[in-house]
Amino acid sequence: MTGEVGVLANNGCHIFNGCGFPAPGLQSFNWKPLFTVGSFGFTKPMLLAILAALVVIVFFWVAFWKPKLVPRGMQNLGEMAILAIRDQILRPSLGRKGDSYLPFLVSLFFFIYIMNVMELIPVLQFPVPARIGFVWPLVFVVYFLYLYLGFKHQGLWGYFKTMIPPGVPAPIYIILVPVELLRFFIFQPFTLGVRLFGNMFAGHLLLTIFTVATWYLLSLSVGLLYAAGSFFLAIFVFLLEILVTLLQAFIFTTLTATYIASSVEPAH
Amino acid sequence: MNDHGNEAVTRARQEAAAQGRAQGLETGWTVFSYLLAGMAAYGGIGWLIGRAVHVALLFPIGMLVGLGISIGYIIHRFGRQQAVERPRKEIIGDR
Numbered sequence: 551m552t553g554e555v556g557v558l559a560n561n562g563c564h565i566f567n568g569c570g571f572p573a574p575g576l577q578s579f580n581w582k583p584l585f586t587v588g589s590f591g592f593t594k595p596m597l598l599a600i601l602a603a604l605v606v607i608v609f610f611w612v613a614f615w616k617p618k619l620v621p622r623g624m625q626n627l628g629e630m631a632i633l634a635i636r637d638q639i640l641r642p643s644l645g646r647k648g649d650s651y652l653p654f655l656v657s658l659f660f661f662i663y664i665m666n667v668m669e670l671i672p673v674l675q676f677p678v679p680a681r682i683g684f685v686w687p688l689v690f691v692v693y694f695l696y697l698y699l700g701f702k703h704q705g706l707w708g709y710f711k712t713m714i715p716p717g718v719p720a721p722i723y724i725i726l727v728p729v730e731l732l733r734f735f736i737f738q739p740f741t742l743g744v745r746l747f748g749n750m751f752a753g754h755l756l757l758t759i760f761t762v763a764t765w766y767l768l769s770l771s772v773g774l775l776y777a778a779g780s781f782f783l784a785i786f787v788f789l790l791e792i793l794v795t796l797l798q799a800f801i802f803t804t805l806t807a808t809y810i811a812s813s814v815e816p817a818h
Numbered sequence: 819m820n821d822h823g824n825e826a827v828t829r830a831r832q833e834a835a836a837q838g839r840a841q842g843l844e845t846g847w848t849v850f851s852y853l854l855a856g857m858a859a860y861g862g863i864g865w866l867i868g869r870a871v872h873v874a875l876l877f878p879i880g881m882l883v884g885l886g887i888s889i890g891y892i893i894h895r896f897g898r899q900q901a902v903e904r905p906r907k908e909i910i911g912d913r
Contacts, residue, residue, distance in 0.1 A: 642836035715895060725887060728863070733848075733855035741851050801843060808844040 564769050565776070571766055574758040579680055579751070599678045602664040606657060635659055639800070643807035644814070651810055654695075659803040662688070662746070666795035669754055670788065677750040677795070682743070689743040692806045700813035709813075742805055749798050753791045760784035849892050856888025857881045 563569035583591025613628025621629050635656045640648055662679070669677035678684045700709040713730045714723060760783045767776040864880020867873075 637832075638836050639840075642833065642840040718894075726891060728859035729852065729856045729884070729888060729891065732859045733851045737851040737854045737858070738848075741847055741854075745847075804840050804843050805847060808840055 563766060565767050565773050566769050566771060569766075572762065574755060574762055578755065578758050595676060595678050595681045595684060598668050598674060598676060599665060599684055601674075602661055602668065602678065605664050606660045609660075610656075631660070632656055635803070639804050639807050643804065643811045648807070648811065648814070651807070655803055655807060658688070658692075658806060659799050662802055663796060663799035666750055666798055669750065669757070669795065670791055677754050679746050679798075680750040680754045682747040685743045685747045688746075688802075689739050692742065692809065693739045696806075696809040696813040699810060703814050738809070742802065746798050746802050749794055753787070753794055756787045757784065757791065760787055845896055849896065852888045852892055853885065856884035856886075856891075858884070860884025860887065 563572065565571075581593040581595060583593050584597065585592050609624075610628055613624040617625055632652065636649070636652055639659065640652055640655055644651060665678035665684070667677075668674040669680075704712060713734055714726055718726065760780050763780040764777050764784055767773050767780055769777075860883045861877060861881035864876040864878075864883070868876030868880075
C-alpha cells in the first residue's frame with residue numbers, strides 16, 4: 551500500500567499549508583509484496599487470509615479437542631457459535647435434514663467473518679474480501695456444491711426443469727429460458743460474490759477517507775472543527791462496519807444455505 | 819399456558835422469523851439477478867441480431883425488452899407467491 555497516512559505524517563500535509571488532500575483510492579487496496587518467490591509476490595491480504603483460516607481452525611480445534619458432556623470455557627463458546635449458525639442460518643433454509651451441511655456452513659461463516667473483521671483490528675486493518683480475488687474462490691466452492699447437489703438429487707433434466715415454476719405457458723417458457731439460464735449460471739454467483747466484495751471495499755474506503763481527512767484537516771485553527779467532524783464520521787463508520795462485517799458473512803452463508811436447499815429439493 | 823408451552827411458542831416464532839428472513843434474502847437477490855439476467859440475455863440477443871443486420875439500436879431495445887420480460891416474470895412469480903403466503907402467515911400470527 552502506498553499509504554496516505556504515511557504520506558501525510560511524513561510530509562506534515564495539512565489543509566492550510568498548501569497541500570492538496572491525498573484522497574484514498576484504488577491505491578489503498580494495492581499492496582507491495584511482503585516477500586517474493588520468483589515472480590510470485592506474497593502480499594498482506596494473503597497473509598490475512600491464511601491467518602483467518604488459522605484462527606477458525608485453531609478455535610474449533612481447541613474448543614472440541616476434548617469435548618465434555620457439560621461444556622465449559624472454549625467448548626461453550628464453540629457450541630454457542632455452532633448453534634447460532636444452525637438455528638439462524640441452516641435450519642430456516644434446510645430444516646433438520648440439512649444438518650450434514652452444518653460443518654461447511656460454520657466454516658464458511660466464520661472464515662468470511664474473520665476476514666471481514668480484520669478491517670477493524672489495528673495493524674491488520676484490511677478486510678480481505680475487499681480484494682475480489684479472495685471472494686471468487688468462495689463463490690466457486692458454493693457454486694459447484696449447489697450444482698453438484700442439484701444434479702445428484704434431481705437429475706440433469708429435472709434440475710433444469712425446476713428452474714421455471716410449473717403453470718407457465720409454453721411460449722412464455724421459451725422466452726424465459728435465456729433469462730433463467732443466465733440468472734442461474736452467471737448472475738446468481740456473480741451477485742453473491744460482488745455484494746460481499748462491494749460492501750467490504752466501500753467500508754474500507756470510507757474508513758480510510760475519514761481517517762486520512764481527520765489528520766489532514768487537523769490544525770490549530772478552524773480546521774480543528776473540521777477534523778472533529780471527520781473524526782466523528784470515522785467513528786460512526788467504524789461502528790457501522792462492526793455490523794456490516796457480521797451482516798455480510800451472515801448474508802453470504804444464508805444465501806449459500808438457500809441455494810443448497812433449492813438444489814437438494816425443488817422449491818416449487 | 820405452562821412454561822414449556824410458552825417456550826415452544828417463542829421457539830416457533832423465532833424459527834418463523836428466521837425462515838422469513840432467509841426467504842426474504844433469497845427473494846430479494848433472486849429478483850435483482852432476474853433484472854440483470856433479463857437485460858443481459860435480450861440485450862445480447864439484440865446486439866447479435868443488430869450486428870448481423872447493421873442496426874445498432876437493437877441492442878438497447880433488446881435490453882429494454884429483457885427488462886420488461888424480467889419485471890413481468892418477477893410479478894408473475896413472486897407476486898403470486900406473496901398472495902398465497904400472506905393468509906398463511908396471518909394465521910400463524912394469530913396463534
